[in-house]
Amino acid sequence: MGKRKDESHWWLTEPLSIVEFSEVFHIEAHGAAGTDPEVMARRMREINATAAHVHPMGCHLNGRKLFFRHNSPGDPSPEFDYLEGWLEHARPAGIRTVVYFNVHSVKAEHARRHPEWQQRREDGSAKEDVYTIESTFCLNGPWRNWVFARLRELCAYPIDGIFFDGPVIYADCCYCDSCRRLFKERYDLPMPPKRDRRHPDFPKLVAFQSDTMTAFMRKSREVIKSINPDMLFYMNSNPLGPDWATGRNNRKLAEVQDILASEGGFFYGDLLSAEPLWKVGMNAKLLEAEASSANTPTLVFDCVGHKPWTYSMLPPTEVRLMWASSVAHRAGTWLAIMKESVEEPAVDDIAPLYDFARRHRAELFESVSLAEVAVMVSKATMNYYAGADVPLTDFTAASRGAEAGNFRDELTGWYRALWSMQVPFDLVDDYAIEHDDLSPYRLLILPNVACLSSGACAALAEYVRKGGTLVGTFETGLYDEHGRRTSGHRLGETFGIRLAGAEAEGPRQWDYLFRHGGGAWTEHIRSAYIPSPRYALNVEAAEGAEVPLTFSRALPDRYAGLAEDSGRPAMVVNSSGNGKAIYFACDLGAALGTWRLAEHLQIVRDLIEQCAPPTVRIPDAPPSLEVSLRRSADAHEVLLHLVNYTGGMTRPMRRVVPLKDLTVELRVPAAVQSVCTLWSPQEIDFEKRKGLISFVIPVLHEYELVKVRLRSKAGRAMS
Numbered sequence: 232m233g234k235r236k237d238e239s240h241w242w243l244t245e246p247l248s249i250v251e252f253s254e255v256f257h258i259e260a261h262g263a264a265g266t267d268p269e270v271m272a273r274r275m276r277e278i279n280a281t282a283a284h285v286h287p288m289g290c291h292l293n294g295r296k297l298f299f300r301h302n303s304p305g306d307p308s309p310e311f312d313y314l315e316g317w318l319e320h321a322r323p324a325g326i327r328t329v330v331y332f333n334v335h336s337v338k339a340e341h342a343r344r345h346p347e348w349q350q351r352r353e354d355g356s357a358k359e360d361v362y363t364i365e366s367t368f369c370l371n372g373p374w375r376n377w378v379f380a381r382l383r384e385l386c387a388y389p390i391d392g393i394f395f396d397g398p399v400i401y402a403d404c405c406y407c408d409s410c411r412r413l414f415k416e417r418y419d420l421p422m423p424p425k426r427d428r429r430h431p432d433f434p435k436l437v438a439f440q441s442d443t444m445t446a447f448m449r450k451s452r453e454v455i456k457s458i459n460p461d462m463l464f465y466m467n468s469n470p471l472g473p474d475w476a477t478g479r480n481n482r483k484l485a486e487v488q489d490i491l492a493s494e495g496g497f498f499y500g501d502l503l504s505a506e507p508l509w510k511v512g513m514n515a516k517l518l519e520a521e522a523s524s525a526n527t528p529t530l531v532f533d534c535v536g537h538k539p540w541t542y543s544m545l546p547p548t549e550v551r552l553m554w555a556s557s558v559a560h561r562a563g564t565w566l567a568i569m570k571e572s573v574e575e576p577a578v579d580d581i582a583p584l585y586d587f588a589r590r591h592r593a594e595l596f597e598s599v600s601l602a603e604v605a606v607m608v609s610k611a612t613m614n615y616y617a618g619a620d621v622p623l624t625d626f627t628a629a630s631r632g633a634e635a636g637n638f639r640d641e642l643t644g645w646y647r648a649l650w651s652m653q654v655p656f657d658l659v660d661d662y663a664i665e666h667d668d669l670s671p672y673r674l675l676i677l678p679n680v681a682c683l684s685s686g687a688c689a690a691l692a693e694y695v696r697k698g699g700t701l702v703g704t705f706e707t708g709l710y711d712e713h714g715r716r717t718s719g720h721r722l723g724e725t726f727g728i729r730l731a732g733a734e735a736e737g738p739r740q741w742d743y744l745f746r747h748g749g750g751a752w753t754e755h756i757r758s759a760y761i762p763s764p765r766y767a768l769n770v771e772a773a774e775g776a777e778v779p780l781t782f783s784r785a786l787p788d789r790y791a792g793l794a795e796d797s798g799r800p801a802m803v804v805n806s807s808g809n810g811k812a813i814y815f816a817c818d819l820g821a822a823l824g825t826w827r828l829a830e831h832l833q834i835v836r837d838l839i840e841q842c843a844p845p846t847v848r849i850p851d852a853p854p855s856l857e858v859s860l861r862r863s864a865d866a867h868e869v870l871l872h873l874v875n876y877t878g879g880m881t882r883p884m885r886r887v888v889p890l891k892d893l894t895v896e897l898r899v900p901a902a903v904q905s906v907c908t909l910w911s912p913q914e915i916d917f918e919k920r921k922g923l924i925s926f927v928i929p930v931l932h933e934y935e936l937v938k939v940r941l942r943s944k945a946g947r948a949m950s
Contacts, residue, residue, distance in 0.1 A: 241327065241391065242463050242489055246588040246596065247530050247563020249329065250275050250581070251284035254570035259289050259296050263311040272320040274573050279585035282327035282463075284394060284565070287314035287385070291365055293338040301384050303377070305344070314388055327391035329463060334378065335367055335397025342366030348374035350404040353424055358404050370398055370447040371409040382454045392463030392489075393455060398447060400440045400478030414439055425475070428615060433475075434713040437614055441480035449487040465490040467532070470514050473613035480610070481518070482662050485525035491518050492565070496533030496553045498545065502882035507643065509650045511553050512857055512874070515560035516658040517608055519600070524662065528596065530563040535572075537883065544572050546885045547580040548933065552876060554584045555934035558595045559859040559872035563588075591909055594936065598861035598870055603843050604656040605672045606645055611661050611682035612638050615714025618679070635735050635766040636705045636818055641678035644824030648835045651854035654845055661687065661712070669694045673843035677703040678820045684712040688721045695725055696808030700842040704815040705768060706735070726814035727776035727805025730768070737766035741789035744780045745796045751841050752779040752804065753834065760794065761830045763801070764822040770800055770814075777804040780834075782817075802834075813838065848896040853877050856890065856931075866944035869899065871937040873928070893928040895937070902942040909936040 252274060257265030275283050289296040294306035298313035314330070321328050339359060342349050348368040350358040359366045368374040385393060406422060414422045417439060423432040448466060455464050469479035470493040485491045495514025498506045507513075511531055518529040533553040537543045550566065557564045566581060588595060618636040649656050659667070659675075664687045669675060675694065680703070683691075688708060695701050708722035720730050744761040746753045763782060772778050780802035783794040803814045823831050839845065847860055857874035873893075878884040903924050906915040915937070917926040928935060 239461050240489075241461065242528060245281050246585070246592045247490065247528060247565075248279065248281040248585040248588050249284060249530070249563070249565040250278065250280040250282075251331070251565065251567040252570060252573050253284075253286065253290075253567060255286035255290040257570055258286065258298060258313060259293075263313075263316075266313060266316070268317045268320040271570075271573065272317075272324040272326055274578065275321075275326050276324045278578060278582040279589060280326060280581075281585070281589075282329050282391060283321060284329050284331045284567075285314070285317050285321075286331050287317075288330070288332055288381075290333065291336040291338055291362070292333045292368075293341045294344070295341070297381075299385065299388070301381060303381065314385075314390070318389060322389065329392035329394050330385050330390055331394055331396060332378075332381070332385075333396045335399040335467075336361045337366045337368055339364060339366055342368070345374065348372050348377075349407070350401060351407040351410075352403050353406045353422075353426075355406070358401055361401070367399065367401060367404075369405045369407045369409060370400070370443055371405070371413055372407055373409075375447060375450070378451065379454050382451060383458065386455055386458040386462065390462070392465075395448075395451070395466035397467055398444060398478075400444065402476040405440075410443070413443075428475070429714070434615070437475045440478040441474050441483055444478045445480070445483040445487055448484060452487055463489050465492055465530075468493045468518075470494050471517055471608070474610055475614050481521040482524065482660070485522045485527045489527065490530050490563075491522040491525070491527045492530035492532060493518060494534070495531040496557065496564075497538055498534070498549070499538040502537075506882070507647065508855065508876045509556075509646060509857065511556040512560055512650075512859070513646060513658070515557050515562040517660075519561055520608070520658050520660050520663060523667070528563065529561065530565060531557040532565045532567070533557060535566050535568045542569050542571055544568070544575070544577060546883050547577045548878070548884045548886055549882075550577075551580065551584065551933045552874060552884070552887075554581075555872075555874045556857060558588065559857065559874055559934075561596055561598055561861070563596065587910065591936070594863065594868070594870055594909065594938065597864040599864070600655075600657050601846065601860045601862050601869065602655040602657045603671065603673045603846060604649065604654055604676070604839070605659045605669075605674070606642070606649070606656055606676045606678060607664065607680050608642060608658050608660050609638070609677075609680040609682060611684070611712045611714075612680055614682075615712075616681045616710065618681070635737060636679050636681065637821060638679055638681070640824055641704060641818055641820035644820035644822065645676055645678045645835075647827075648823045648832060649839075650857060652832075652836060652839070652845075653847065653849050653852050653856055653858040654839055655847060655858055655860035665690050669699065670697065672699060674700045674702065674839070677701065677707045679705040679707055679818060681706040681708070682710045682712055682714055683708050683721070685721070687712070691722065692725045692807070695810040695812050698809035700810055701725065701812045702815070702838065703812070704820055705766065705818045707814075722812075724773075725805070725807055725812045726803060727773040727807075727812065728770040728800070728803050728814055728816075729773065731771045731799075732769035735766050735768055736785070739763045739765055739767060739782075739785060741786055743783040743794045744801050745783060747779055747781060748777070750777065750779055752777075752802070752837055755837055756830050756833050758830055762822070762826070762828055764817040764819050764831075766821075767799075767801070767817045770803070770816045772800045772803045773805065775806075778802065779804060811842070813842075846898045847871060849893055850896070851894065853890070867941050869897070869939040869941065871895070871897065871939070873931055873935045873937070875931050875933055887933055890931040891929065893931055894925060895928060896923055896925045897939065898923055899939065899941065901944065904940040904942050906937065906939050909938055910934055
C-alpha cells in the first residue's frame with residue numbers, strides 16, 4: 232500500500248477525533264474468531280472518527296498474545312495477523328490506524344518469564360499488584376530493547392501512529408539493579424526511599440525518574456521517526472497529580488511526543504460525590520498550559536465506560552458533555568467503547584460530535600485563550616508539600632495528604648467558584664510563572680501554592696509591580712521548590728505581611744471572620760458573622776496595608792457565647808508598584824469547595840469585580856454553566872463556548888435541562904461585524920453599547936459555540 236498524500240504530520244491538519252472500539256478481550260480469548268474488522272471500520276466511519284486505536288498486542292502485555300508479525304525471543308508466532316486484517320478494512324474506509332502498545336501493565340505469567348525486566352520495590356520484591364494481579368517492567372532495564380524491536384516491526388506496517396498506554400514508574404518503585412546503578416552514577420548516592428518525601432535526596436529521585444521516563448520516550452520516538460517521520464507517537468501522560476507517583480512530568484514529555492494527552496475523562500464509581508462537573512475541562516486546561524512551550528496539540532481521553540465496570544457505558548448525555556468540555560479548551564478527544572456496545576444506538580450520538588469537529592476544526596483547535604484570570608497549578612507543591620494528594624487513576628491509588636492546607640482542596644475550591652460564576656480563566660504551572668509572559672492576566676490566583684522557587688517569587692513580585700493583582704492563600708510561598716521551609720515569608724513584602732507564628736491554627740470548627748471598613752472588598756456581604764475557613768496562620772499586616780477581614784478568637788464550643796474579634800488579619804490587601812497583592816491567611820479555597828457558602832462566594836465575586844471585571848457576563852446563568860472564551864488564530868473572531876451541565880440532582884446525567892433565552896453581555900476589543908451560533912447554526916441579532924455587545928441565545932442544550940466576527944483584530948487580552 233502506498234503512502235497517502237495527506238499523511239505529513241496529519242495530526243496537525245485533521246481533528247483529533249479518535250475512537251477505540253475495543254474487541255481486545257475477544258481476540259485474546261477466541262483469536263481470529265473474536266474480531267470483526269469490517270464491522271468495526273464501518274462503525275468508525277459512520278461516527279466520523281478520524282483514527283482508531285487497535286490492539287494487535289492484546290490489552291495488557293503478554294508475549295504469547297502478539298497478533299502481528301514479530302520475532303519476540305521465546306514467544307510463539309502469531310495465531311493470526313490481526314493488524315494486517317484490520318488495515319485491509321480501515322484504509323479503504325479512510326480510518327487512520329494508531330496501534331495501542333501497553334507499556335505499564337504486564338500479565339503475571341509473562342513477567343515471571345522475565346524477572347530481570349520487572350520493576351522492583353525498595354525491599355527488592357517484584358511489583359506484582361498492578362490492577363491487583365499483574366506486574367510491570369522497568370524502563371531502565373533490558374526490556375527497553377524488546378520495546379524498540381517491537382516498534383520497528385509495527386512500523387513496517389502502513390499504520391499512522393503508535394500510542395503508549397503508560398509508561399509508569401509506580402509510586403513504590405523502581406529499585407531494580409539498573410535504576411540503582413544509574414542513580415548512583417548520576418548522583419554518587421544510594422537511592423532514597425520513596426516513602427519518605429521529606430528525605431533530602433527525594434527531589435533527586437523525582438528528577439531521575441522523570442528524566443528516565445523522558446529518555447525512554449525520546450528513544451522510542453527516534454526509533455519510530457527513523458522509519459516514518461509522519462507517524463504519530465504519543466503516550467498516556469500525567470493528569471492532575473504529582474510527578475513522583477508516576478514518573479511523568481508533562482512539561483518534559485511534551486517535548487518528546489506529538490500529542491500531549493491524559494485521562495481527564497475517566498469517571499469512577501459514585502459520580503455525584505466523587506467526580507466534579509468540571510473534571511474534563513480542568514484537565515484540558517492543564518494540558519494546554521503544559522503543552523504550550525512545545526506547541527504540541529492536546530487530547531483528553533474521554534472514556535465512555537463507567538469505571539470500574541469495563542462493560543458498563545455512561546449515558547449519551549455524559550459523553551456529549553465530556554466531548555464539549557474537551558473541545559471548549561482546544562483539546563481533541565479519544566472515546567473508548569467495548570465491542571459489546573458497538574451497535575448500540577447511543578454510539579450513533581458520537582457522529583454529530585465528530586462531524587462538528589471536522590467541519591469546525593479551525594475554530595476548535597486553532598484558537599487562543601482570552602482569559603484575563605489565571606489559577607496556578609503547582610507541581611512542586613504536589614510533589615513536596617505535606618498537604619498534597621495522589622488522585623485515583625488507572626495508574627495510581629488514591630492517597631490523602633494533610634488536611635491543613637490541602638493543595639487539591641484549595642485548587643478545586645477556587646476552580647469551582649470561578650467555574651460556577653462563568654469567569655473565563657486559565658491554568659498556569661510552575662514553568663509558566665518563571666518563563667511565560669503573565670501580563671495578559673489581570674488576576675493571578677495561587678491556591679496555597681506552598682512551594683515556590685526564588686525565581687518564581689521574583690517573577691510574581693514583578694508581575695504585581697507592573698500592575699497585576701496577585702492572590703495567595705494560607706502557606707503560599709513558605710517553602711522552596713523542594714518543600715523546604717524557608718525563614719520568613721519570601722512573598723511577605725509583596726503581600727504586605729509578616730509571620731507572627733510558624734504553626735497553623737485549627738481546625739476552626741465554629742469560628743468566624745469579621746468585616747472591617749466599608750470598602751469594596753466586602754461591601755456586598757450583609758452578615759456580621761462570616762464562617763471562618765478551618766485552618767489559619769497568624770500574620771501581621773505591614774504599615775499601609777488594608778485589612779478587610781479579621782479572625783474571631785477561637786471558641787471552645789459553638790454555644791460558648793458571643794464570638795470576639797481577635798484583630799488578627801484574615802485578609803490583607805497591599806499595594807505594590809502599579810498592582811495589588813491580596814493574601815488570605817486561611818484555606819479559603821477548601822471552604823469554597825466544601826461548604827459553598829454565600830459569604831465566601833461573595834468574597835470571590837467582589838474580588839473579581841475589583842481586579843478583573845468579567846469579559847463575559849450571563850446574568851441569569853445557573854452555576855452549572857461552563858464558559859470558555861477564546862479567539863481565532865487570525866484574531867478576527869471571538870469564540871464563546873457554552874457547556875450546559877444543568878441536570879437533575881444525580882449522576883450519571885441522562886439529560887440536561889435546556890437553558891432558554893440566555894442573555895450574554897460581551898466586552899469586545901473591536902467593532903463587531905456579526906454574531907452566529909455554530910452548533911445550532913443561526914445568525915444572532917446583537918445590540919451595541921460602548922465597548923460591549925449583548926445578544927440572546929434562544930436555547931442551549933448540552934453545547935453551543937458562539938462566533939463573534941470582528942471588523943479588526945482582537946489581541947490576546949480583551950481590555
